[in-house]
Amino acid sequence: MTAATRPDRASHAARIMPGPAAIAEAMLAAGCRFFAGYPMTPFTEVLETMAARLPEVGGVCVNAESELEAVGMAWGAAATGTPAATGSTGQGLSLMQESLAEIVYARLPLVVLNMARAQGDYFQATRGGGHGDYRHLVLAPCDVPEAVELTQLAFHLAEKWRSPVLVMGDYYLAHTHQSVTVAPLDFGPLPPRDWALDGRSGGSGAAKLISPLSDAKQRHAAGRADAGYDLAEFYHRHVAVMERMVAEEPPRAETEFVEDAEVVVVAYGTPGAYVRQAVRELRAEGRRVGYVRPITLVPFPSEIVAAAAAGGRTVAVYENNQGQMLDDVRLAVLGAAPVRFIGGLSLDASGFGIAPDLDVAVLKARIAAVHDAAAPAGDAGHDGRGGAA
Amino acid sequence: MQREILWTGIGGQGIQLATELLAAAAVAEGRHAMFFGSYGGMMRGGNSDTTLVLGDAPVQSPPTIGATWSALVLHPAHAAGTLAKLRPDGLLVANSTLCTDIGGHPGAVVRIPATELATAAGSANAVTMVALGAFAAATRIAALDTLIGLLPEVLPAYRHRHIPANEAALRAGHRAAAPLVDAWAASGAPEEAAV
Numbered sequence: 001m002t003a004a005t006r007p008d009r010a011s012h013a014a015r016i017m018p019g020p021a022a023i024a025e026a027m028l029a030a031g032c033r034f035f036a037g038y039p040m041t042p043f044t045e046v047l048e049t050m051a052a053r054l055p056e057v058g059g060v061c062v063n064a065e066s067e068l069e070a071v072g073m074a075w076g077a078a079a080t081g082t083p084a085a086t087g088s089t090g091q092g093l094s095l096m097q098e099s100l101a102e103i104v105y106a107r108l109p110l111v112v113l114n115m116a117r118a119q120g121d122y123f124q125a126t127r128g129g130g131h132g133d134y135r136h137l138v139l140a141p142c143d144v145p146e147a148v149e150l151t152q153l154a155f156h157l158a159e160k161w162r163s164p165v166l167v168m169g170d171y172y173l174a175h176t177h178q179s180v181t182v183a184p185l186d187f188g189p190l191p192p193r194d195w196a197l198d199g200r201s202g203g204s205g206a207a208k209l210i211s212p213l214s215d216a217k218q219r220h221a222a223g224r225a226d227a228g229y230d231l232a233e234f235y236h237r238h239v240a241v242m243e244r245m246v247a248e249e250p251p252r253a254e255t256e257f258v259e260d261a262e263v264v265v266v267a268y269g270t271p272g273a274y275v276r277q278a279v280r281e282l283r284a285e286g287r288r289v290g291y292v293r294p295i296t297l298v299p300f301p302s303e304i305v306a307a308a309a310a311g312g313r314t315v316a317v318y319e320n321n322q323g324q325m326l327d328d329v330r331l332a333v334l335g336a337a338p339v340r341f342i343g344g345l346s347l348d349a350s351g352f353g354i355a356p357d358l359d360v361a362v363l364k365a366r367i368a369a370v371h372d373a374a375a376p377a378g379d380a381g382h383d384g385r386g387g388a389a
Numbered sequence: 390m391q392r393e394i395l396w397t398g399i400g401g402q403g404i405q406l407a408t409e410l411l412a413a414a415a416v417a418e419g420r421h422a423m424f425f426g427s428y429g430g431m432m433r434g435g436n437s438d439t440t441l442v443l444g445d446a447p448v449q450s451p452p453t454i455g456a457t458w459s460a461l462v463l464h465p466a467h468a469a470g471t472l473a474k475l476r477p478d479g480l481l482v483a484n485s486t487l488c489t490d491i492g493g494h495p496g497a498v499v500r501i502p503a504t505e506l507a508t509a510a511g512s513a514n515a516v517t518m519v520a521l522g523a524f525a526a527a528t529r530i531a532a533l534d535t536l537i538g539l540l541p542e543v544l545p546a547y548r549h550r551h552i553p554a555n556e557a558a559l560r561a562g563h564r565a566a567a568p569l570v571d572a573w574a575a576s577g578a579p580e581e582a583a584v
Contacts, residue, residue, distance in 0.1 A: 016412045016422055143423070145447065176452045177409065178423045179416040274451040354427060360455045 013181045019144045019173040020045035023113070024053055025182040026148040027085055030155035032111070033059035034077035034084040036070040041352065042174035043088050043115040067092035071099040071112075078108040079210045081196025083155055087113025087167075089352075090121035094129060100164055101130025105212035105238060107195075109158035111151070115169045117352030118345060119269060122324035125166050126298050135242055137161070137249060138297040140168040142273045144178035149185065150295070156187040161245045162195065168297065171352050172270040251301035254293040257283055258308040261290030263371040265342075266305060266329050267318040268294045271358060275318050278363035287371050297325070302332035309337040314374040316367060319343040320355050338374075342366040391444040392530065392572055393454055397471040398463030398484075398517065400428055400435045406543060407517035408439040411524075413539045414531035415443045425452035436467035443530070445573075459528070461520050462488055463503065480570065482524050484516065499527050499566055506561045512551070515558035522562025527569040533559065 017025070024046055027035070035050040037043065047063065054061040060077075064070035067088050074086035088096070093114055103110055114121055125138045137157055141147035147169065154165040195215075200206040209215050214229035254272075257279060258264055267275040272293035279291045292308050294301050309315045315337050317326045323341050330339050346357035357363070394411070398404045405426045412422040423442045429435020442450045459480040462468045465488045475481060478496045486504035503519040510519070525531055536559055540552045 014416050014421075016409065016416050016424075143449075172425065172452045175427075176423060176425045177412060178448065179412070179421045270452065273449065276449065277451050277454075354453070358451070358453065360451065 013183070014179045015181075016177050016179050017144065017182075018045065018177045019147060019169070019175065020115070021049045022144045022148050022178070022180050022182060023151050023167075023169070023173075024049035026151040027111070027155070028053060028057055028059075029182055029184045030152040031083040032085050032155065033057070034061075034074065034082045035059070036062040036064045036073040036077075036086050037088060038064050038067045038070050038092060040067075040089045040092050042117070042169075042171050043092065043113065045174060046087060046113060046115060067095040068099070071096040071103075074110055075099060075103050075106075075108065078103070078110045079106070079197050081193040081198075083109070083111075083159070085111035085113065085155075087115065090114055090116050090124055093121065093124060097124075097129035098131065100136075101128065101132050101134055102212040103164050104130075104134040104136055104242075105132060105235075106210050107162040107215070107238065107241070108164070108210065109155075109162050110164040111154045111158055112164055112166045113151075113169060114166060115171075115174050117171060118347060118355065119170065119271065119320040119324070120345070121168070122297065122319065122321060125168055126300070126328070133239060135246055135298060136164045136166060137245065137299070138166045138168055139252075140268045140272075140295060140297050141173065142254075142268070142270055142276075142293060142295075144173065144176060145180045146295075147173055148180055148182050152185045153187060156190065157249065159190050159193075161241070161249075163242070163245060168269060170270050171354075172358075246299050249296070249299060251299045251304060252295035253301035253304045254295060255291065255304060255308060256280075257288075257290030258292065259290075260288055261308070261313060262288045262374060263290075263314045263316055263367060264305075264308045265289065265291045265316045265318060265367055266294065266325070267291065267343075268297065268325065271318055271320055271343075274358050274360060274363055275367075278360050278367055281360065282364055282367060282371070287368060289367055289371055294325070297328075300328045300332065302328070305329055305332040306334070306336070309333045311337075313337050314370055315339045316342045316370045318363065318366075320346050320357065340370050342370060390573065390575055391442060391446075391448070391450070392459070393450075393457040394441040394443070394459050394461065394524075394530075395454075395457045395471045395474060396439045396441070396461045396463070396517070397468045398437050399466055400437050401514065402437065402463050403514060403517040404428075404437040404439055404463060407521045408441050410518075410536055410539060410543045411521060411531060412441055412443070413543055414535040417535055417539060418531060420445060421448050423448040423450060423452070438467065438471065459524070461517075461524060462491060463517055463520055464488070465491065480528065482520055482527070484520060497569055499523060499569065501562060501565055503562065506565060507558050510554070510557040510561040512554040512558065515551075515555050518555045518558035519562035519565075522559040522564075523566035524562075525559075526563045526566040528572040529568070530572040533563050 037047040077084040139150040158165045214234040346355035428437040460475045461482045484503040485500040501523040507516040
């Protein structure tokens, strides 16, 4: 299943756009009116486009003095009910982790972009580097049109659940041009923003409180006008919403050829597009292989992976890191099938550019090796035309 | 139907711009496009390569590919990787001014003195536009008028004074190449051009 729906023909509204500009236009289409960030490749182009475009629609973009300040500014804007976003690469998001944890607890909608270098930030995105017992949704597009859709979905989900939503991009997404139509997408009704700060302060009788410590002071308890916060009540109420969010939002994944696959490959983001191509070519050559491309990393499509792995097939995991999503795949499969890691950190000299391993021929060889090793003795594991022993 | 076009040259030849122009023209003619560019740190002399994939349906190709329908070689310095990906029956367009030895490609080859023609047309920097014009004439991958019409869109405003030179280069290349194949012969007619 895939969330992406695209016309067969490019409509006349389609334009060839670089990934960062398409993501920026998608943010504007979703209503984003505040953006703050600090330049860092390959996030910089998103910031540049937002700096040029947001003032044209009455919004504000700030080139902050650091990522720490950028997330603080976005936090403040979000508290007023302004659709807001920030972002960086994984390095910059490290600086934001404390604030992101606090924003989750303050229950504020915020879209966060990680234009990542390679895929080393999976744990940062899905486990979080901040404090406390928190989760937020994570979406991982594999190309520009999907990034346009998921970026808009992120704004919807952020507001629906009053929670940060992270969109996980990468170097390739930031440097690929693709034909795409950016138009506002309707994901359904949203609750009113009656929680947003509107300038009315204490003493007005209508002051609101948005804080990671609580949203309601206890008053008149034990004969005092202000008895402070009941943090236990707040945290329990908060985690209940968070649990509902992760449980109710449908996991998304693209799958192909999994029904009769002897090897199912799991990969996300742009590497997922390379794996898709490798699997299609291996299928054409007669090997029974398939793939699952997780589109939501939180919630992870565990049931889709488990279903694809049913029957004791081998599952192979490709990531451009030393094995992070691998843990989630193993948890999904729960020992029902062997899980082989075929990824590994792959970088060019710049440390974030073109990965030598992101080559369809390289991936085909790795997947074929897993497939042929998994084949029963005396069976080449494919239809025999390839002649493997 | 999908057509892959790999371009290789050196910084300063306009590889990235010409790729974007063809991608924009294909989209204007109702097709889908994806391209990925890579280039060295040097402004001039480093490698400049692009992968362009055009199709009748949304392009699902990864940003870089292993085999291509066509290759445009503007400079031989970094061309080996691109030539290795050209299918045996693929089309090779070579800048014969600089590429005197491109090896023995078994498929069709269009040799075009692109640097020479660009210089004669007024700007040696427009060499890749000459090659694009020739490629369009040889393959009907996009109409010359569509390409020329999109120059103001792909060139930033502060470069618009170079539109006449780029148009002259496109026309010079288009005149210099004879029709060879119809890139889209097996596909349905594209939607009416928007340009």
